[in-house]
Amino acid sequence: MKTGTAALMSRWTTWVPVTSVIALALAWGRELPGFAVAVIGLCLIGSVLAAVYHAEVVAHRVGEPFGSLLLAVAVTIIEVGLIITLMISGGDKASTYARDTVFAAVMITCNGIVGLSVLVGALRNRIAVFNAEGSGAALATVCTLTTMTLVLPTFTTSQPGPEFTGDQLAFAAVASICLYGLFVGVQTFRHREYFQPVEREGQETEAEEEPRPTVPESWWSLGLLLVALVAVVGNAKLVSPSIEGGVAAAELPKSVVGVVIALLVLLPETLAAVRAARRDRVQTSLNLAYGSAIASIGLTIPAIALATIWLPGPLVLGEDATHMVLLVLTAVVGALTVVPGRATLLQGGVHLALFAAFVFLSFSP
Template sequence: MVAFARVVAFCSWPVVVPPVAAVVLAATWGRKPHGVVLVLVALALVAAVIAAVHHAEVVAHRVGEPFGTLILAISVTVIEVGLIVMLMTTPGQPADTLARDTVYSAFMIVCNGVMGLGLLVGALKHRVLRFRVEGVTGALATLTSLATLTLVLPSFTTSEPGPSYSTAQLAFAGVASLVLYGVFVFVQTIRHRQQFVEEQEPYHAVPPSARDALISLGMLIICLVAVVGLAKIESPAIERGVKLLGAPQSVVGVAIALLVLLPETAAAVRAAARNRVQTSFNLALGSALASIGLTIPAIAVAAKLLDQPLTLGLPAKDLILLTLTVVVSVMTVAPGRATLLQGTVHLSIFGAFIFLALTP
């Protein structure tokens, strides 16, 4: 019976997906797949992203804090940066604005889509939701500062033409982003950890064994390689699909952000449904912080090494939506409790973001 259970565990989807994705990558690398094969590549890419986040969470649970949070954040960042760089280096892709569109989309998806859906689901089951104001406002303040440094200020600087940073300004923004993210992780996991936990101390699951953690580490590495490679294969099809639909190129950034944030979104909504809103906010805002605080410095380095232009400043429409999101988010978290109304407001802004991304 024990042997059968081990066989079942070994054949579970998180263990099966990485080698399958690697096989798909090996079979299609250097080719230009079409039709059914292209669909299989896309499915393998999505499955590899979800499996990578799962294995990163297993390893993070084993090593504990603060290294667990860093492992998860770095894994998600590798996926996001890999997708962006592969698309940036594909001829015909909007290389200069792709990073901006992806990071901005991650901000809007988290602060409106994930938070709104979590509040809506939680409030429908528990009416009034409560959380720790100091923890959520600290995360929101850090996220707002990162978004302003990387997405807003480039539209108003004058050292370079257009909404772009000069090399010195980009270096400063990258270092500042790393410092802000690093200090936030230190505060969240060590210095003021009590501000980010549920008021009722949650049940702590038994960490995985060293063997399981090593298996997940190996599977994580396979997934990360597969994601980057499959993204390179899929990128021409993404370009053709955007042109066929007549959608603006910024939709590519929205798609990348949705794909990368999918696992954390599901976990955040499940936590809110169990009336663990603080945990839900930690998952959501933590993903957005990593998306900006780690992705922008990495993309800045990659852009300089690849000699690619990098446009970070948002256009007026997106600046207005970002400002509205920050104001509404502050008003949502300030009382320390939320209801159905707050969830609906955030989802309405999220709907406007998606609609205007498709029809600018």
């Protein structure tokens, strides 16, 4: 059997991302027929699965919480690029795209990923266990960032409509990046133990039985992870016109496009979180979920705020009443889930019900 880098190069997880990027380069800027869209869709799915594999290799090498942080930041940076690209091409019609995508990311991570992770963890061991200190701090950061950037614009009075003034947007951007930096410092250095998986007494896990990847394997997987993420977001951009056409043909709300793209972009983290929960690493799953939500706001809002200097049209950030109700429910349910440090099937089901409500109301507001 091949080992090391040679083994990695012989796997589909190497060739699928590379092939997907080549397909992305060939298709970029072209009018795609239905067959080509289907091929790009297959490349997108393959790149998602490859990204999950390489993220787990790197995470296993560097340990928690650095592995979860790496995937969250990588996905979010490329997500920012996708949002800015679509806003530039969409003009005034894309004024709510950043808001819709960021809010969808919060709902997907804090209800979809958290709910699935708790459900899978509870099915495996009856009760899913995790660190209440780290998870609670992460949830508080998510709620603060979301309220500051997506709720307050609806109630400010200096600017007509659910928009910030330039000064208000600058304040929200600086506050977001500062909170994100503070969270990363606490998670990775000062209180790193709060974000470590909880070990059950006398129980061995699959992660402990697997050999740790070598340094060359880890660097190779890191590079391929970035390639796969570029392929995921780029191919999602290519299929988005087909999604937009389907949404328009079905007379669905424009925000559905942001929801669908966010689902595609966050699929690698979702699969990685579920696989961690199956190995009784629910804390790793929560690190991925809440870390992705924090990165999505803490990096996206400052980047969009800076980009508004060049972007045409207004930037609408304030949410409507329906989404604010869902956000309040998410905050309350999330707090009741993470504070005890243990959860059952019921908590997972409640989060998934909230996520289903968000998706349903996005299609039928």
